[in-house]
Every structure is written in structure tokens, then in C-alpha cells.
Amino acid sequence: MTQPPQVDIEIRNVIKEFAGRGSEGSTRAVDNVSLTINRGEFFSMLGPSGCGKTTTLRMIAGFEDPTSGEILLRGKAVQNVPAFHRPVNTVFQDYALFPHLTATQNVMFGLEMEGIDKTEARKRAEEALTMMRLTSVQFNRKPRQMSGGQQQRVALARALVKRPAVLLLDEPLGALDLKLRKDMQYELISMQKDLGITFIYVTHDQEEALTMSDRIAVMNQGKVLQIGSPEEIYETPATRFVADFIGETNFLTGTVEGREGICAMIRLDESTVIKAAHSEDNLKIGEQVTVAIRPEKVNIFAAQGVVKFDDGTSRPVAQYIEGLRTDPDINLVPGRVEYANYIGTDTRYTVSFGGGNQHRLVAREQNFGLRNDTYHEVGSSIHIFWDYETARVLRQ
Ligand code: ADP
Ligand code: MG
Numbered sequence: 001m002t003q004p005p006q007v008d009i010e011i012r013n014v015i016k017e018f019a020g021r022g023s024e025g026s027t028r029a030v031d032n033v034s035l036t037i038n039r040g041e042f043f044s045m046l047g048p049s050g051c052g053k054t055t056t057l058r059m060i061a062g063f064e065d066p067t068s069g070e071i072l073l074r075g076k077a078v079q080n081v082p083a084f085h086r087p088v089n090t091v092f093q094d095y096a097l098f099p100h101l102t103a104t105q106n107v108m109f110g111l112e113m114e115g116i117d118k119t120e121a122r123k124r125a126e127e128a129l130t131m132m133r134l135t136s137v138q139f140n141r142k143p144r145q146m147s148g149g150q151q152q153r154v155a156l157a158r159a160l161v162k163r164p165a166v167l168l169l170d171e172p173l174g175a176l177d178l179k180l181r182k183d184m185q186y187e188l189i190s191m192q193k194d195l196g197i198t199f200i201y202v203t204h205d206q207e208e209a210l211t212m213s214d215r216i217a218v219m220n221q222g223k224v225l226q227i228g229s230p231e232e233i234y235e236t237p238a239t240r241f242v243a244d245f246i247g248e249t250n251f252l253t254g255t256v257e258g259r260e261g262i263c264a265m266i267r268l269d270e271s272t273v274i275k276a277a278h279s280e281d282n283l284k285i286g287e288q289v290t291v292a293i294r295p296e297k298v299n300i301f302a303a304q305g306v307v308k309f310d311d312g313t314s315r316p317v318a319q320y321i322e323g324l325r326t327d328p329d330i331n332l333v334p335g336r337v338e339y340a341n342y343i344g345t346d347t348r349y350t351v352s353f354g355g356g357n358q359h360r361l362v363a364r365e366q367n368f369g370l371r372n373d374t375y376h377e378v379g380s381s382i383h384i385f386w387d388y389e390t391a392r393v394l395r396q
Contacts (some may be wrong), residue, residue: 005038007075008166008198009041009060014069016055028279029220031290037200042192044201046209047219048245049218053202060200061090074165087165095155097143097214103129104139128157149180166198173208185212206246210234240394243292250361252291256283264393266291272354275332278393290394295364297390300349303334303381310368324385332385337376347375351384
């Protein structure tokens with residue numbers, strides 16, 4: 001039997017309100033958030049700017065007190081524990097290094113404050129800087145003599161040298177350019193797994209959260225909308241906001257016409273009914289819903305001629321269509337290509353379909369073969385199809 005995971009952090013019904021200045025009303029920055037973060041987990045809080053990520057992190061660190069609710073670190077309520085006594089450390093987006101101290105001195109500072117003697121502190125600081133792949137030349141540089149990426153490594157070394165149980169990272173890679181950010185993402189993940197320290201990682205970058213996290217909490221307007229693994233969040237978004245914020249999504253609106261198990265029949269217009277998966281126990285016939293479909297789940301093929309497959313084989317369209325029509329899991333719809341955007345690895349097709357071609361969705365096709373083999377001309381008649389389970393019925 002596998003052991004249940006040990007809990008490092010528990011946030012219970014936490015609310016944070018900031019009093020307004022002058023005639024301003026108060027702001028509810030965090031609105032009844034509950035989360036459980038396991039030991040050794042890489043946990044991300046993801047959401048747009050202003051959704052309450054930093055405020056949540058600052059309450060865990062002890063820089064802010066909740067207006068109500070409770071925070072527990074390793075099972076102990078921390079209301080009355082000051083920030084410097086909590087087994088957590090924070091890495092800030094702006095690094096917050098001392099400008100007049102060298103890299104080594106910056107990392108030593110916290111250790112010396114704890115009463116560790118200079119020789120030992122220097123040794124540990126240099127180990128931490130080495131782990132962050134800084135060289136002895138860089139040890140003696142001051143922040144202004146280092147690049148953004150190097151400063152970030154110093155900030156990480158300074159946070160890790162004290163071996164916190166939990167490391168809080170607030171958009172730590174936000175100021176780095178794309179290439180360096182990607183490199184640092186992989187370094188952070190492997191370092192986190194090596195050290196076994198719990199990471200709580202704040203980001204507004206959905207791709208970063210998907211790449212790095214064991215689990216993600218998606219936030220908006222102070223609320224947690226969904227918590228799950230990257231796959232769960234991406235493949236089965238719980239709300240329209242989550243589906244829209246993470247990756248690209250097509251939304252179609254319609255009314256529920258029937259349901260059978262997890263399959264719902266959704267009428268889009270007089271002549272068009274599609275199937276989509278739902279997880280609502282009480283989905284009602286006649287209810288208006290949104291269907292979310294990812295562009296890469298939608299397949300597209302020309303309405304005439306032959307269909308070419310990536311293994312080099314081909315089949316007549318008429319025969320291919322017959323096969324799809326008899327598959328109960330498949331939605332098959334005729335349409336027309338409105339736009340085609342070539343983006344290197346893929347082509348994004350905007351396709352119209354349904355009664356009077358009134359609905360649109362984006363289908364993303366990988367450019368696996370020669371371009372002429374896979375390209376669909378703007379204005380051409382095509383068919384699109386997708387497995388109904390890849391389309392989700394959403395209520396909100
Ligand atoms: P995020 O980190 O997700 O961008 P924040 O947690 O920084 O969001 O902010 C959430 C909300 O709380 C915002 O509306 C912000 O303006 C407000 N806020 C944050 N800190 C304060 C403060 N000290 N005083 C007043 N309002 C604040
Ligand atoms: Mg923030």
C-alpha cells in the first residue's frame with residue numbers, strides 16, 4: 001500500500017482584505033482559499049495579474065496576516081509565528097539582493113544572522129552558489145556586475161542555503177529572457193527533485209506552470225477555480241475561465257438536447273448537433289451550455305480526393321468518411337476554411353461550419369509532411385472531426 005502524502009502546508013478558508021485609502025472601498029485580495037500542499041511537491045499558483053497569488057504567498061511567509069481563516073505549516077497553526085521563525089524562505093521576482101555585498105556575502109548574510117560563524121557560513125554559501133552553477137569568479141561580484149540570470153541564481157542560493165522546508169517563489173523567472181527562462185525552468189525542477197524541498201511557485205505564465213508543476217491551482221479574482229495536475233487542468237478544465245486561460249480553446253454555445261453517460265448531445269443550431277463529454281450530475285435537457293474544444297483535438301481533411309496519413313498511405317475521402325460516420329465517439333462536421341495561419345510546426349485553420357456556416361473554430365494541424373500534402377486552401381471545403389471526449393461541456 002502506498003503511504004498517504006505528508007502535508008506541508010494547509011490553507012483553510014483564508015480571506016485577506018485590504019482596507020481602502022480615503023473613499024476607496026476595501027479590496028478582497030484573497031477570497032476564501034483552501035489548499036493542501038504535500039511534502040516534496042512542486043505546487044504552482046497560476047492566474048492573471050492581481051488575482052491574489054502574491055498575497056497568498058506573503059501570508060504563508062508571514063509578511064501578511066489573514067483577515068480570517070487559518071494557515072498550518074506541517075500541522076501547526078502559524079498565526080502567531082513571525083516570518084523569520086517559519087520554516088519557509090521566499091525568492092522574490094526583483095531578487096532583493098543587497099547591492100553593496102558580493103554574491104557570497106549576500107548568501108552568507110542570513111546564516112551569520114543565525115549566529116553561524118564566518119568560516120562555516122562562507123563554506124555553505126559557496127556550496128550553494130556552486131549548486132546554482134555560479135563560478136568562483138562570480139562569487140566576488142556585486143549584483144550590478146552580474147546579469148539578471150546570475151542575480152537570480154544568487155537569490156536562489158540565498159534562499160536555499162538555509163535549507164527551508166518550503167521555498168516560496170514569486171514569479172522568479174519573470175525578468176529573464178525566454179531562452180534563459182527555459183533553461184532555468186529545467187534547472188529549478190531538477191534541483192527541487194534532488195533537494196526534496198516543497199516549492200510553491202507563483203506565475204502568470206500558463207506554459208511555465210504546465211511544464212514545471214506536479215499540481216497547479218488556477219486562481220482568478222482571489223478565488224481558486226481548480227486544483228489538479230497539469231494534465232487534469234489542461235484536458236478537463238472545470239470552468240470557462242480555466243479553459244480560456246490555459247492554452248487556446250474554442251468555445252461553442254448551445255443547448256443540451258440529450259445525455260447518455262458522460263456524453264451530452266448539444267444543439268448548436270437547427271441543423272447541427274454535436275456530442276461532448278460532461279461531468280455534471282444534474283445537467284438538464286434544454287440547459288444552455290458552452291462546449292470547449294482544444295484546436296489540436298480537431299482534425300481536418302479535404303472534402304474531395306484522397307486523405308493522406310502521416311505514415312504515407314492514403315484513402316479515398318468517401319471511404320474515410322464512412323468509417324468516421326459509423327464511429328459513435330466521433331463528431332464529423334462539414335465546413336469551410338476561412339483563414340490559414342502558417343506557424344512553422346503547425347498550421348492554424350479557422351473553419352466555419354453548421355447552418356449557414358455560422359460557427360467558427362480553430363483547428364491546429366501539425367505540418368508533418370511536405371507542405372503541399374497537408375495544406376488546405378482558404379475557401380476550400382473540408383470536414384472536421386473530433387472525438388467527443390476531447391470536447392468538454394462547461395457551465396460557467
Ligand atoms: P498577484 O500577485 O496575483 O498579481 P496580488 O496578490 O499582488 O496579485 O494582489 C491581489 C489584489 O490585492 C490586487 O487587487 C491588489 O491591488 C491588491 N493588493 C495587494 N496588496 C495590497 C496592499 N498592500 N494594499 C491594498 N491592496 C493590495
Ligand atoms: Mg504578484
